[in-house]
Amino acid sequence: MTEGFVLLLGGHVFKGITNGDFTLIERMAKVVRDLSKDRKLAIVTGGSDTARRYIEAVGSLGGSKFLQDQAGILATRLHALVMIAALGKSAFPRVIEDYDEAALAFQLGKIPVSGGMQPGQSTDAVAALMAERLGLGLLVKMTGVDGVYDKDPTRYQDARKIEELSYDDLERILRDKLYHPGRYELLDALSIKILKRSSISTIILSGDEPEALLDLVSGKRTGSLVKPR
Amino acid sequence: MTEGFVLLLGGHVFKGITNGDFTLIERMAKVVRDLSKDRKLAIVTGGSDTARRYIEAVGSLGGSKFLQDQAGILATRLHALVMIAALGKSAFPRVIEDYDEAALAFQLGKIPVSGGMQPGQSTDAVAALMAERLGLGLLVKMTGVDGVYDKDPTRYQDARKIEELSYDDLERILRDKLYHPGRYELLDALSIKILKRSSISTIILSGDEPEALLDLVSGKRTGSLVKPR
Amino acid sequence: MTEGFVLLLGGHVFKGITNGDFTLIERMAKVVRDLSKDRKLAIVTGGSDTARRYIEAVGSLGGSKFLQDQAGILATRLHALVMIAALGKSAFPRVIEDYDEAALAFQLGKIPVSGGMQPGQSTDAVAALMAERLGLGLLVKMTGVDGVYDKDPTRYQDARKIEELSYDDLERILRDKLYHPGRYELLDALSIKILKRSSISTIILSGDEPEALLDLVSGKRTGSLVKPR
Amino acid sequence: MTEGFVLLLGGHVFKGITNGDFTLIERMAKVVRDLSKDRKLAIVTGGSDTARRYIEAVGSLGGSKFLQDQAGILATRLHALVMIAALGKSAFPRVIEDYDEAALAFQLGKIPVSGGMQPGQSTDAVAALMAERLGLGLLVKMTGVDGVYDKDPTRYQDARKIEELSYDDLERILRDKLYHPGRYELLDALSIKILKRSSISTIILSGDEPEALLDLVSGKRTGSLVKPR
Amino acid sequence: MTEGFVLLLGGHVFKGITNGDFTLIERMAKVVRDLSKDRKLAIVTGGSDTARRYIEAVGSLGGSKFLQDQAGILATRLHALVMIAALGKSAFPRVIEDYDEAALAFQLGKIPVSGGMQPGQSTDAVAALMAERLGLGLLVKMTGVDGVYDKDPTRYQDARKIEELSYDDLERILRDKLYHPGRYELLDALSIKILKRSSISTIILSGDEPEALLDLVSGKRTGSLVKPR
Amino acid sequence: MTEGFVLLLGGHVFKGITNGDFTLIERMAKVVRDLSKDRKLAIVTGGSDTARRYIEAVGSLGGSKFLQDQAGILATRLHALVMIAALGKSAFPRVIEDYDEAALAFQLGKIPVSGGMQPGQSTDAVAALMAERLGLGLLVKMTGVDGVYDKDPTRYQDARKIEELSYDDLERILRDKLYHPGRYELLDALSIKILKRSSISTIILSGDEPEALLDLVSGKRTGSLVKPR
Secondary structure, three states: OOOOEEEEEOHHHHHHHHHOOOHHHHHHHHHHHHHOOOOOEEEEEOOOHHHHHHHHHHHHOOOOHHHHHHHHHHHHHHHHHHHHHHHHHHEOOOOEOOHHHHHHHHHOOOEOEEOOOOOOOOHHHHHHHHHHHHOOOEEEEEEOOOOEEOOOOOOOOOOOEEOEEEHHHHHHHHHOOOOOOOOOOOOOHHHHHHHHHOOOEEEEEEOOOOOHHHHHHOOOOOOEEEEOO | OOOOEEEEEOHHHHHHHHHOOOHHHHHHHHHHHHHOOOOOEEEEEOOOHHHHHHHHHHHHOOOOHHHHHHHHHHHHHHHHHHHHHHHHHHEOOOOEOOHHHHHHHHHOOOEOEEOOOOOOOOHHHHHHHHHHHHOOOEEEEEEOOOOEEOOOOOOOOOOOEEOEEEHHHHHHHHHOOOOOOOOOOOOOHHHHHHHHHOOOEEEEEEOOOOOHHHHHHOOOOOOEEEEOO | OOOOEEEEEOHHHHHHHHHOOOHHHHHHHHHHHHHOOOOOEEEEEOOOHHHHHHHHHHHHOOOOHHHHHHHHHHHHHHHHHHHHHHHHHHEOOOOEOOHHHHHHHHHOOOEOEEOOOOOOOOHHHHHHHHHHHHOOOEEEEEEOOOOEEOOOOOOOOOOOEEOEEEHHHHHHHHHOOOOOOOOOOOOOHHHHHHHHHOOOEEEEEEOOOOOHHHHHHOOOOOOEEEEOO | OOOOEEEEEOHHHHHHHHHOOOHHHHHHHHHHHHHOOOOOEEEEEOOOHHHHHHHHHHHHOOOOHHHHHHHHHHHHHHHHHHHHHHHHHHEOOOOEOOHHHHHHHHHOOOEOEEOOOOOOOOHHHHHHHHHHHHOOOEEEEEEOOOOEEOOOOOOOOOOOEEOEEEHHHHHHHHHOOOOOOOOOOOOOHHHHHHHHHOOOEEEEEEOOOOOHHHHHHOOOOOOEEEEOO | OOOOEEEEEOHHHHHHHHHOOOHHHHHHHHHHHHHOOOOOEEEEEOOOHHHHHHHHHHHHOOOOHHHHHHHHHHHHHHHHHHHHHHHHHHEOOOOEOOHHHHHHHHHOOOEOEEOOOOOOOOHHHHHHHHHHHHOOOEEEEEEOOOOEEOOOOOOOOOOOEEOEEEHHHHHHHHHOOOOOOOOOOOOOHHHHHHHHHOOOEEEEEEOOOOOHHHHHHOOOOOOEEEEOO | OOOOEEEEEOHHHHHHHHHOOOHHHHHHHHHHHHHOOOOOEEEEEOOOHHHHHHHHHHHHOOOOHHHHHHHHHHHHHHHHHHHHHHHHHHEOOOOEOOHHHHHHHHHOOOEOEEOOOOOOOOHHHHHHHHHHHHOOOEEEEEEOOOOEEOOOOOOOOOOOEEOEEEHHHHHHHHHOOOOOOOOOOOOOHHHHHHHHHOOOEEEEEEOOOOOHHHHHHOOOOOOEEEEOO
16 A cells, blocks of 8 residues: 555554653654655644643633634644654654645645644544545544444443444444544544545554554555445 | 733643642632733743643654744643633633734733743743833743742742842842752743843742732732842 | 624525625625624625535536635635625624634624635534634524425425424434435534534524514514524 | 746636636646646636626625725635646645745745735736746736737727737837727736836737647747837 | 825935934824824835845845845835834834734724835835725825926926826826936826725825924815825 | 854845945855755844844834834844845745744755844844754854954954854853943854754854855864854
8 A cells, every 4th residue: 555644643642741651652653754755644643631631721711612622722733743853854844734734745745744723623624634635545543442343342342343334334333322422433523524525535543553554554454444435 | 000010820820730620720810800900911821741741752752942842832822721711801812922912912902811932932031022012011920939039948948038139139149050940940041131121020929829919919019029220 | 682693694695796786785784784783793604606616616627625615715705705895894804714813803893704714614614613712602594594494495385494493403304304405404514513512502594684683683583593402 | 938937817718617617727727737847837817707796796885996806816816726726736735825935836846826916916917926026037818819909809800910019019009098998908007017127028828729828838929929128 | 184094104204214313203203193193094114225225235136126126125114113113002013014904903093004015016006005995085195205396396496396186197297207217206107096096185295394294184285186086 | 064054144244235235245145055055054144234223213212122123133134135135046935934934945955044033032043043943053153253252352452263162161251241242242142042952063254254164164174163062
């Protein structure tokens, strides 16, 4: 697989920052730098505990959901900055705040790295729009789960990972609330709408194993693949 | 005292965010809202543990001091957003990223709230430039210490608080390393240079007692006063 | 009703531009100017035939859905400019391209007028986010239909208008495809999510009768009211 | 002829958008993509019926000439977006809104595409300034007429096309009102002033025959050539 | 005369900066502050020797006319900054770089001050567009001449000042080269075109007598008045 | 020496502009163009008499130190524009106003040229931050002195140039006021702090001899070298 993709890194990947352990980020950056030699990559970073704490603070002090989203966006941009540092010269040298700027980064042969963009949009939606803007046919989301299961794997021992499914399947799983809802589910509704309208596939992988990305590009099936149809 | 001032809130004021305790921020916001009815106020927010952790992450992963400063700035802007939420309609509705925008906020009768602005500048320097830009003659810094001492109060039991001193005195105290250096001292060198050139006084107060600000404006001496001459 | 609201003007209101008939726009502007004396108003303008033709051109010539959305946004901004002209001194003097700028317009006592904002978001979603950002509890959408019906009124003679319903009801109606889908339904999924999370009500009114807005604010029930619960 | 040029596409080229016929635009894009392999090209797009209708709406509703120009600019940017879609990867990926950004596009080896820029300037003037900024010695204007005539060819059967003339000749023709004035003449006064001061030649060609551009670069004389002296 | 106007201050007003004599600027600022209490004013500042020297440097070193204009613009902005300093709280607190921002300044009750805006436009044209954007019916240009003469007063002793004339008259005088051409004539062609299209009158006054502005608003005829018709 | 560096050109280099002598600038540009073929270069331009006169005007008319700094920045940007003209295609095509933009210029293989950036920062500090941002280990300052002396060479005949020293040495020399203070000393305090924290060396060279830069890169010792330790 030599085509490019958008890599969405959930907050899970950045959880070591709290206690000064940057190993996972370093491993991820190494894999990304290697892969970027042969293909176009763009990165979107999610939030984590930091995002959650500041969102809670803004909300508790009377800030609107809009302001809470703005806090979440600032927090995800901290992660984007961390990835830019880790990627060194491979990255476009500032946090992307605008999709056209990501296209500019591509024309320079650099990896655009963004966090959130706008209130009302999760980083799922940002990653989907980024893929659409850059003409990439694949989104790889690496986060705390290693694929889509037929029921919530954190609650049911007999949950089975689904190797391949359609967005319609995924929407049905989410609608039937087979998952206990956290802040955002596997992929949120807006992102699915965009991925469908532009026929972009998604692969859900565990963020704990950056090296699984190498398997993926060498053709090995891993995680779950969600296809437009 | 009815004249306006720049209020620099050290990370100390925001330390409750980590464990979900927003009381101190609420008290501070209440005092600021009250004071802003009679006088012009501008707020600059510092960083805290969040800033330190992300700065460390960026540095450990190979990011330059410049990128580290950028991480610090993003983190202080999270605090600015928290203050905007807490101040409600009294605040200018977005984080100030440019001194001219702060002047615009003033013309609208709103409180400008900023975090850091530029790599190479501490929030001390931002607060000093803000006062200069807005034509305010006073900076009030509220942080983890309640004044300037003749030696480091965290190490010497007999340290005595100095009620009033000049910037030259302060520079001598800092140069003679009477304080154990943290990331930034009471006021950093660049901020002192700006405060001196524009004859702006500084009051150092404890960030644990927002209500001390009320004493201050009613004329009661509290904390330490640093005067241009 | 003296509280403010966001007024979403569907392309229907601007359909006269093609043949040089500006009467409906003039009537709408007069009503808005009057209402704005007593309450805060913000306006979002939708697209019409112009939007559709340029979206089709961009798509046919190989442009992505993202570029197509950008064309739609430019076209809605033409309508925003037309409304700014019609509102004269009551309007903020440029097309709003950013929610914070809308908050600034409010602080100046001026009506912010925007079209679309970002690819991936309909003007429904823009209007919902605008209400959230500005702290307004009501969205009034004026377009080609005069309310929510229990089935598609353009196809069924016995369709009955629903005076009051919940967002959950509305989502069920849309999900069951009781309406023949056009580009956007009564309200799209993202806008409903935002309106629900911030407890903002919506009133659907006919765009052919600007004066119905006057009835509305004087307490007369008209159109359909969608409530958070 | 291998040197680069600015290509000014009059609204005439985009007239098919109204009825869904994109053939002419496709042909033009194909020629431009081919030519851009060997030379630097920049594109400026004019307005058409859409521009005229919105300008009329803004004016009739009380908008100033300045606002009318702003509407015209938005409409020309729709055409710029259409050309960007049609040019695909050959184009700089956003509508140019600033001459320096056009220079940046050139440094990236991409075709900058702009519509209008500022009230008070026609797209003629934009194209002239673009050529000046980019250091290009030639402007090619393709629009509804196929050259400069000694009198208005739409009114006089015996009008003769002038193969080559100076800007002074052109100014005389325009001043003597040998043409029935439309909104803009062949080239407006400001553009001529700029083309003269920087010694940039202009060729006027019919927009109906994109392929004439190929003739032109292979040295065949076509249309009319206006020379600095 | 209580209506507002745009005041265009030629470089002549700033000629004292070279030798440290700021008296004329102070007098001008005093008059402007007084007049701004009762009416809307906007200021545009021209260039002077500084502008000319840097334009020459850029040109001699191989810079295009476009870059030369950019140098001229920077130099006029230095004068804008000087006027902002002299006007104090009456002025909008940053140099206006965009006409919409000038409209915002007006809504705040502050005087917008700009220098040049865009290459290809003299400050005459900027002042004309500013008047058009702000809906002001009068431009007052104060510079090195005290009115329009029937021939060049610097060369002919018997030149007579014309108290009132039309833009058509002015264009004829300029076209017939009754004046020895400097960089810009009394008003340049683009500015006249804009002033005519929006029916804005112009008064030409001597920049040496700021107090003549007071006479003017109290109804006394002074300088030359150019009327749309 | 093939590594890149930041070249800080003091106002001294631009002193010929006042009397129309551009020879020194031309020589400097030629050297820079040559050197830029083999290494990364960035340029920061200082102010001169023009800066000083406008700073004085702004201050005398009541402008704050902040506004005075803004005037200084505009004046240094005039010099940046002059250098961009002189460097032609080797330079990034607009004056750099933001450090990230300088990094973008580098990725395009172009020389970024900036003047001042922010009030409160000398161009010394800008040059130091530029080096830090771009990952360059050397700053070369070319100005009116040809090195660091053990005492002020303009006052003491027996002053001796120091070939190599540390920043600590330099700080001691400046603190002991061995130099008669002008507006800025050899390097100001903020710039030294940044150069130290990122281990960037500085070479002080005479601005009168651009060709000394060629000696420098060919390994010849010239001027004074200030080392982090």
